[in-house]
Amino acid sequence: MxxxxxxxxxxxxxxxxxxxxxxxxxxxxxxxxxxxxxxxxxxxxxxxxxxxxxxxxxxxxxxxxxxxxxxxxxxxPDQVTAYCTVIDQNGQEVTAPDDDCEVASTAVGSGTTGAYTGSNGIFIYNGHQYRYYYGGNNTVGKPPTGGTTVQPKGAQIATKSGSTITRGGLGTSSKSSGGS
Missing domain, CATH: 1.20.5 (Single alpha-helices involved in coiled-coils or other helix-helix interfaces)
Known part of the structure; x- marks a missing residue:
């Protein structure tokens, strides 16, 4: 080693x-x-x-x-909101609850006495003139602003409460779509 x-x-x-x-x-x-x-x-x-x-x-x-x-x-189609308007005692147009126009248009459609359709889409019920005001952002009890009384062509129109307006003017009809 x-x-x-x-x-x-x-x-x-x-x-x-x-x-x-x-x-x-x-x-x-x-x-x-x-x-x-x-x-x-x-x-x-x-x-x-x-x-x-x-x-x-x-x-x-x-x-x-x-x-x-x-x-x-x-x-x-455009989405447009329709507001019910009524001519008040002073002759001024103010926004009314949607139910008022529905009751008035139903009465006009059913031929109830004292209910008839006037010119320009106005329907008269119990001595009050109702019509829809299209567009704007309106409050019940105040004059309508920011819209028109002429129904827009080709638009999908519904009330604030959810009822769909199928056609405006003479013989206006509406159907409820389950709104509030």
Whole structure:
């Protein structure tokens, strides 16, 4: 047995078998590193393609949805609120509760005595003149503002209480849609 002294004794050269084993291990490690890098690159490319495909699908869906909403906005009838108005004792037109116009128009439609339709969509019931005022933002008991007495063409008209006005003017009729 020989003594080895640190810093003086030199290591013996590796045997041929040891050198081959070391080379094989190094080559396997390099090959494993290359395979891991290639797998990471492939995964990155696949993820990028999936994201691009997803963005394209979302973009097409957004375009189709936007086109549909634009079409609906262009073809949808305007929403207009109709307010019942009555001529008060001073001869001034004031906003009345929706029920008053419904009762008056029902009486006109049923032929009740003292109920008839005047000119310009006015219906008279119990000596009071009622008509609808379209648009604006009106309060019961105050004069109507911000709208018109002429029924808008092609508009979907409903009262504030939820009744739908099917046609205005002569022979006005309405139907309740379950409003408050």
């Amino acid at each position: 020989q003594r080895q002294e640190p810093g003086i004794t030199q290591p013996r050269p590796p045997t041929v078998a040891e050198a081959r084993a070391r080379d094989k291990a190094r080559k396997r490690a390099e090959e494993a590193e290359r395979a891991a890098t290639a797998a990471a690159e492939q995964k990155k490319r696949t993820r990028k393609r999936v994201l691009i495909g997803g963005v394209a699908i979302v973009g097409v869906a957004g375009l189709v949805g936007g086109g549909y909403l634009a079409y609906r906005a262009l073809t949808k």
